[in-house]
Amino acid sequence: MTSDSLYHRLFSHPLMVEHLVREFVPEAMAAGLDFSRMERVNAKFHASTGSSREGDVIWRIPTRNGGEIYLYILLEFQSTVDWWMVVHSVVYVGLLWQQIIKERRLKRGDTVPPVLPLVLYNGDARWNAPEDLSDLITLPPDSSLWPWQPRMRYYLVDEGAFPGEELARRESLVALLFQLETCAEPKDLLAAVDGVIAWFRSHPGYETLKRVFTELVHQAGRKDSTIPLPLPDDLLEIRTMLASKVEQWQQRWKAEGKADVLLRQLDRRWGAVPPEIESRVRAAESSQLDEWLNRLMEGRTLAEVFEPPSTH
Template sequence: MPHDHAYKQFFSHPEMVEDLLTGFVHESWVAQLDFATLERVSGSYISDDLRERENDMIWRVKYGEGNEWLYIYLLLEFQSTVDHWMSVRLMTYVGLLYQDLIKSKQLPTTRTLPPVFPIVLYNGERRWRAPTKLSDLVQAMPEPLQQWQPQQQFMLIEEHQFSDEELKPLKNLVATLFRLENVDTIEHLAQVIGTLVKWIEKPQQSSLRQAFVAWLKQGPLQRLSHESEPKLDALKDLHEVQQMLSKRVDEWIKQWKADGLAEGRAEGKLEGRLEGREEGIQIGIAKGQQLEQVNSLRFVLQHRFGELPDWVDEKLLEADQSTLKRWLLNAYQVDQLDHLFN
């Protein structure tokens, strides 16, 4: 599934649009929105010019005491290059939307237009440096002329500028989508999906679950799990994805333990040539057990706190077996990673 098509599937669900607004638009008026009225604008109200824009979505929601409509114009931008003239594009699209509302007689009164809130959700890797205000694109002019210039501004949400630390505390589906975009280990992926499963388990959310499964199979799962394509294609539900990842993580832990024990035994036997064969084997077993503790603790910490900083590995490798055992017992009790080591 192409990336832009997947996102269009996501944001055809009102839960995603609501979480985008409540989680990433930090404006006081958002609290006045009645999300029970949130609805996708019918294609019959949109001209061919706008319908052909496959990555744009238009929603409306009632706000304030007057129970009026606010239109949300959501533009999904997946270009590898930043569009310097985006403000001009948005001005054109908002103008077309107004023309359609006038023609279809969807206005609140005969002589006023509803407010429109334009959002650009940008997924590209390159930083967005283009102006978000049309006025910043217009060359300098005498002050008396400024009042005659068109005005347009859009809200930019730059997906890759949010860190996992910022997103993790948010109980928000869009934040979870952003986290999934940036996971770099199978353990981290399993952790985030475990959270997602709990949030969209209602029967009426089956379509949204399917959208996540379809995207995961073409994105993070394909990139990180190393499963064959037929196995990924067979996954139909988020619970199946979660079970597959848990099985894969368990297999990796067993392999880490086996590798650690073998490495420890080999190293111990090498030292044993100098200190005696029996003693060497004992050293090898001890080192293998210690490496097993390190790998087990590291997995638990990754499952709880995500990707670990380099200093954690240094701490784990320097610790003795009794310290590692104590940390492993406390790993599920602490709320912050650094508290475990303090």
């Protein structure tokens, strides 16, 4: 799972925001937005009046009919789903409106611009928190108090909820980001990296984004800390290194599978496996495990499997 600092850098780039909205927000909501004139907004609300979320990103996007919307991207990197996210959204949108009122010196009769709160979530578990504030308010459906309750709903983009085939059909950088984040197999990771390389090759001039994606791919390759992967300056170089690393992953997983089989068979024949034997099995190479599995067929004792009797 990618760090929030990398995501903050990614979605501080207008192209990533445009791809996110065009590809993953309903067309009716994105229609009429003028991405060519969008601009970043710095949140200025802090501890005394409320706290801004350091990783979140806010953009002001003009519309083609002379209006504007504020896109508030809430980046979620927690391992567990935030049940109260819609409550937080109410607070953050309110604080943003207060900032706008103050900065623009809005007066009686003025209005505030609309805000689209968008939760971008990349956790492993699927998001299951309420998206509408009304689902968290303890009132019966027919209560006369409903007209006086606050209303809020955020738009959810749950990366892991998109099928891999659907992401592969899209050609945006955001879809490629989601592929990198959600691929489960090494070959899928390499395919996603190839997609990123191809995108930047056909879209020159995005060196800043390319550098962030290089770091992102590097991070994906560091899932196994026992095999260090230095950070190169070029995506092609890191792809070559990653391909070699993926081969090592596959060899390791193959060995782990053999170790599991051997330990189960040892347990069935001679009972609980001593810790020192289990450690030895877990640390063994694939070829050594093959040898032990062969000895297991004829071995009469645990010792004979690991230290066969001398033939002399």
